Amino acid sequence: MDLEDAGIGEGISEVIVTTQSASGRPNAAPIGVITLINGPQRGELRHFVKLYRGSQTLANVLETGLLAANVTSDALVFVETAFEDLSEDKFTVFARMPVLKEANAWVVFTSEVQEKRSGYLYFQIFPRAVEIRRKELRAINRGLNAVIEATILATRYGLVRDEREKEELQNQMERLAAIVETCGGRRERHALRILNEKVHQSYNLQLAPETYKK
Amino acid sequence: MDLEDAGIGEGISEVIVTTQSASGRPNAAPIGVITLINGPQRGELRHFVKLYRGSQTLANVLETGLLAANVTSDALVFVETAFEDLSEDKFTVFARMPVLKEANAWVVFTSEVQEKRSGYLYFQIFPRAVEIRRKELRAINRGLNAVIEATILATRYGLVRDEREKEELQNQMERLAAIVETCGGRRERHALRILNEKVHQSYNLQLAPETYKK
Numbered sequence: 150m151d152l153e154d155a156g157i158g159e160g161i162s163e164v165i166v167t168t169q170s171a172s173g174r175p176n177a178a179p180i181g182v183i184t185l186i187n188g189p190q191r192g193e194l195r196h197f198v199k200l201y202r203g204s205q206t207l208a209n210v211l212e213t214g215l216l217a218a219n220v221t222s223d224a225l226v227f228v229e230t231a232f233e234d235l236s237e238d239k240f241t242v243f244a245r246m247p248v249l250k251e252a253n254a255w256v257v258f259t260s261e262v263q264e265k266r267s268g269y270l271y272f273q274i275f276p277r278a279v280e281i282r283r284k285e286l287r288a289i290n291r292g293l294n295a296v297i298e299a300t301i302l303a304t305r306y307g308l309v310r311d312e313r314e315k316e317e318l319q320n321q322m323e324r325l326a327a328i329v330e331t332c333g334g335r336r337e338r339h340a341l342r343i344l345n346e347k348v349h350q351s352y353n354l355q356l357a358p359e360t361y362k363k
Numbered sequence: 364m365d366l367e368d369a370g371i372g373e374g375i376s377e378v379i380v381t382t383q384s385a386s387g388r389p390n391a392a393p394i395g396v397i398t399l400i401n402g403p404q405r406g407e408l409r410h411f412v413k414l415y416r417g418s419q420t421l422a423n424v425l426e427t428g429l430l431a432a433n434v435t436s437d438a439l440v441f442v443e444t445a446f447e448d449l450s451e452d453k454f455t456v457f458a459r460m461p462v463l464k465e466a467n468a469w470v471v472f473t474s475e476v477q478e479k480r481s482g483y484l485y486f487q488i489f490p491r492a493v494e495i496r497r498k499e500l501r502a503i504n505r506g507l508n509a510v511i512e513a514t515i516l517a518t519r520y521g522l523v524r525d526e527r528e529k530e531e532l533q534n535q536m537e538r539l540a541a542i543v544e545t546c547g548g549r550r551e552r553h554a555l556r557i558l559n560e561k562v563h564q565s566y567n568l569q570l571a572p573e574t575y576k577k
Contacts, residue, residue, distance in 0.1 A: 154500065155500060156499075156500035156501045156502040157502055158501070158502075158504075158548055159548030159549060160504050160506050160507075160546055160547045160548035160551065161504065161505065161506065161545070161546040162502035162503070162504060163502060163503040163504065163505060164502050164503075181505075181546070182502070184548075186548075186549070218502075220500060220502045222503060227503075253500055254500055281500060284498035284499060284500050285370075285498060285500070286368065286369060286370035286434060286467055286468055286495060286498050286499070287370045287372070288370040288371055288372075288376035288377060288378050288396070288432075288434045289376070289377040289378075289436060289441075289507075289508075289511055290372075290374050290375065290376060290377065291375065291377060291395075291508075291511070291512065291515075292374050292375065293374075293503075294503075294505075294508035294511075294512065297503055297505070297508075298505065298508070301505075321538075324535075331375070332374055332375040332395070333374045334372055334373030334374035334398075334400075335373060335400070336373075337374065
C-alpha cells in the first residue's frame with residue numbers, strides 16, 4: 150500500500166493521529182509518522198511512531214492496536230489537538246475508526262510494539278486502509294510552517310525544567326510568532342492567537358504581545 | 364482569476380519566480396508573492412512582490428513587465444535558484460514565458476510599480492494566465508520547512524554586516540540543519556547538502572559539520 154499519494158513520504162510526516170478507547174471515545178493528537186525507506190525489500194517504505202507514556206493516544210493504541218493518520222495543512226487543528234480534546238462533531242468514521250472530517254487524506258494503521266523506552270513506546274505501523282479525500286496545491290507558506298513549529302516547541306516547553314532551555318524555547322517561539330504575523334494568512338494568524346491563549350493559560354507566557362495590542 | 368486553486372492564497376507564498384530579459388534569456392529566483400485580501404471589493408485578493416535592486420529578476424521585470432510564479436514544494440530548486448543560475452533545460456514555455464518544467468502550477472503576471480524604496484521596488488502584479496499541472500498531497504514535513512527557512516537565512520547572511528547578527532543567523536541555520544537531518548526525506552537532506560556547499564563557498568561557513576562526517 151503506497152502512502153506517498155496520500156501525502157506520507159520519507160522522513161517525518163506531521164499528521165493528526167486519531168484513535169479510540171475500547172469503549173469508543175475518540176481522541177486526536179499531533180504526531181510525527183516516521184517513514185524509513187530501508188526496508189528488507191529495496192525501496193520499501195516502513196512506518197513508525199513514538200507514542201509517549203501518559204498520552205491518551207498510547208493508552209488507546211494499547212487497548213485497540215489501531216490508529217489513523219489524518220493528513221492536513223490546517224494550522225488550527227495542530228494547535229487545538231496539541232492542547233485540548235477535540236469536540237466529537239469534528240470526527241467522522243472511516244474503516245471503523247474515528248477520523249477528522251476536514252482532513253485531506255486518512256490512513257488507518259495496525260501497530261506492533263518494537264521497543265519500550267523510559268519515555269515512550271516505539272511502534273511499527275502497517276497501513277490497512279487509505280482514503281484520499283482531496284488533493285490540494287499550496288505554495289510554501291513560512292507562516293504555516295512557523296505556527297506548526299511554534300506549537301511543537303510550546304508542547305516541549307511544558308516538559309522542560311531547565312530555566313535556560315525554557316528561555317531559549319521562548320525566544321524561538323517569539324521569533325516564529327513574528328514570522329506567522331508577517332507571512333501567514335488569516336487561518337495561520339488565528340491559529341497563532343489560539344496558541345498564544347494556550348501558552349498563556351498553561352505557562353503564563355505571552356508570545357510577542359506587542360502584535361496583539363493592535 | 365482565482366489563484367487559490369493554484370496554491371497561492373492569503374499571506375506570503377514562497378514560489379520560484381521566472382522571468383526573461385528582452386533578449387529572451389530566462390532567470391529563476393525564490394521570491395515571496397504577497398497576497399492581501401483587503402481589496403476594494405470585499406474578499407478580493409491582490410498580489411504584490413518586492414523585487415530587490417541589483418537582482419536579475421528586477422532588471423527583467425523592468426524590461427518586459429512580466430513574471431511567472433512557479434508553485435513547487437521541491438526544496439532543492441529553492442536552494443539552487445537562491446545561489447546560482449538554473450540551467451536552460453529546467454525551463455519550458457507557458458503563455459510565452461519561461462517556467463519550470465517540474466512546477467506544480469504556473470501563474471503568469473503583468474506588473475505595475477507601486478512604490479520605489481532604497482533597497483527594492485514594490486509591484487502590484489495581475490494574473491493573466493494560470494495552469495495547474497498536478498495537485499499533490501503532502502503532510503507537513505518540518506525538514507522541508509527547515510531547509511527553505513535555512514535558505515532564506517543564508518541569502519540574508521550575505522547581506523548582513525553586523526557580527527552579532529551574523530552569529531545569530533548561523534545559530535539559526537545550524538538549528539534548522541539539525542531539523543532537516545531528523546525530519547527530512549532524501550530530497551530535503553540532499554538540498555541541505557547543496558545549501559551547505561553554497562554557504563561554504565560563499566561565506567566559508569559550515570552548517571552542523573558533524574552531520575556530514577558520517
